[in-house]
Amino acid sequence: MQTPSLEARWRYDFLSQGLHWLMVPLLIAIFVVAQIMDALPDGPRAFWWYQLHKSLGMTLWVLALIRLLWALVRPRLAAAPGARWVVFAARWTHRALYLLLIVQPMIGIAHSWLSDFPLRFFGLIRLPTLLAADEALAEIFEEIHGFVGKTLMILVIFHVAAALWHGLWRRDGVFSRMVPYNRAP
Amino acid sequence: MIELTRHTARFGERLWRRGMALVVVAALYLLTAGAARSAEETYRLDNTHTRIQVQWDHLGLSRQSATFRTVEGSLRIDPAQPAEAQLDIVIDATSVDAFSEPFNSHLHGANFFATDDYPKITFVSTEIEITGAKTAQITGILELRGIKRPLRLAASLVYQGAHPLAGVKLALKDAQVLSFQAQGRLRRSAFEMGSLAPLVSDDVELTIDAEFIAQ
Numbered sequence: 001m002q003t004p005s006l007e008a009r010w011r012y013d014f015l016s017q018g019l020h021w022l023m024v025p026l027l028i029a030i031f032v033v034a035q036i037m038d039a040l041p042d043g044p045r046a047f048w049w050y051q052l053h054k055s056l057g058m059t060l061w062v063l064a065l066i067r068l069l070w071a072l073v074r075p076r077l078a079a080a081p082g083a084r085w086v087v088f089a090a091r092w093t094h095r096a097l098y099l100l101l102i103v104q105p106m107i108g109i110a111h112s113w114l115s116d117f118p119l120r121f122f123g124l125i126r127l128p129t130l131l132a133a134d135e136a137l138a139e140i141f142e143e144i145h146g147f148v149g150k151t152l153m154i155l156v157i158f159h160v161a162a163a164l165w166h167g168l169w170r171r172d173g174v175f176s177r178m179v180p181y182n183r184a185p
Numbered sequence: 186m187i188e189l190t191r192h193t194a195r196f197g198e199r200l201w202r203r204g205m206a207l208v209v210v211a212a213l214y215l216l217t218a219g220a221a222r223s224a225e226e227t228y229r230l231d232n233t234h235t236r237i238q239v240q241w242d243h244l245g246l247s248r249q250s251a252t253f254r255t256v257e258g259s260l261r262i263d264p265a266q267p268a269e270a271q272l273d274i275v276i277d278a279t280s281v282d283a284f285s286e287p288f289n290s291h292l293h294g295a296n297f298f299a300t301d302d303y304p305k306i307t308f309v310s311t312e313i314e315i316t317g318a319k320t321a322q323i324t325g326i327l328e329l330r331g332i333k334r335p336l337r338l339a340a341s342l343v344y345q346g347a348h349p350l351a352g353v354k355l356a357l358k359d360a361q362v363l364s365f366q367a368q369g370r371l372r373r374s375a376f377e378m379g380s381l382a383p384l385v386s387d388d389v390e391l392t393i394d395a396e397f398i399a400q
Binding site: 044061065068069092095098099102103109118127128129130 | 204266326
């Protein structure tokens with residue numbers, strides 16, 4: 001087996017970068033739509049936004065799964081140099097992000113089923129229901145979905161702050177690992 | 186102290202690996218179970234053997250009716266989960282026929298279907314409630330003259346299975362059919378078609394006799 005070049009082990013490959021940047025606007029859209037649908041009174045208009053939130057969320061779920069599976073398969077990237085706590089914080093933030101990006105849509109899907117709202121992917125594909133409606137359980141899932149959503153947003157803000165810290169303050173090339181069409185330093 | 190940190194780190198690694206494996210298994214289960222459950226069949230509405238009829242009272246003198254000659258539609262249904270079915274109907278509004286040319290052009294006009302502006306009438310089911318062995322309440326959104334209103338249909342399944350002529354006509358050898366009868370009621374004034382109501386009844390009764398062929 002050929003050992004991957006230093007460049008290959010330093011920079012993220014195109015698939016990882018592509019998935020990462022595809023998920024950025026998607027996650028922002030999902031979050032914005034969530035705020036809109038929460039603010040609207042229950043009715044057909046709110047329902048439309050909910051459907052959009054669910055469709056985008058399911059798209060994100062599939063992308064996150066592909067990304068995780070790819071991350072497990074691809075050659076492991078070299079850890080960026082830094083203090084031990086920085087490496088530790090980076091590793092666990094990334095892991096937590098992977099976890100929540102996959103778990104959060106699943107909680108949402110379960111919540112949809114429990115509240116007896118059939119899932120339709122962008123109004124086109126009707127998805128099967130695997131859980132019977134249960135109002136009490138649905139409420140618990142709604143709470144969890146909201147809590148995990150806020151946690152995810154805090155993690156994302158931390159992730160972005162750390163990336164900017166690398167890119168603007170430390171200028172150690174860690175930021176450009178995720179930037180496509182960019183040479184490593 | 187160092188030993189403890191190392192121990193915690195190893196524990197964290199193990200927890201992460203196991204937790205993530207569990208998440209991946211759950212996700213894959215969701216995908217495969219979902220795929221297995223989507224034993225949904227799509228039936229296409231057979232325009233030749235479908236009547237969508239509206240009936241109303243004319244000045245207390247007589248019952249009048251009109252039908253729509255051109256109708257399209259589909260029914261997606263998983264026999265194991267009929268409540269999850271999806272019914273979509275698109276009616277060509279210009280095909281409304283009351284069996285009288287002058288009356289037809291009256292119906293096409295601005296006071297009624299305004300077919301120049303609104304050539305299509307659609308119904309999309311939003312909820313299906315199974316009410317008996319062969320009956321269901323189909324709730325959906327009717328869009329008529331660009332106005333969307335909920336409409337409830339009381340439906341009863343007439344037949345589901347191999348086409349009765351499967352043994353006779355070669356073309357129907359493998360055909361699976363489904364047919365139902367449904368009734369509903371709407372107020373035409375809710376769709377800005379209230380001209381002459383209530384002299385001519387505002388309430389319009391809707392009767393659907395539909396045959397579907399599995400795709």
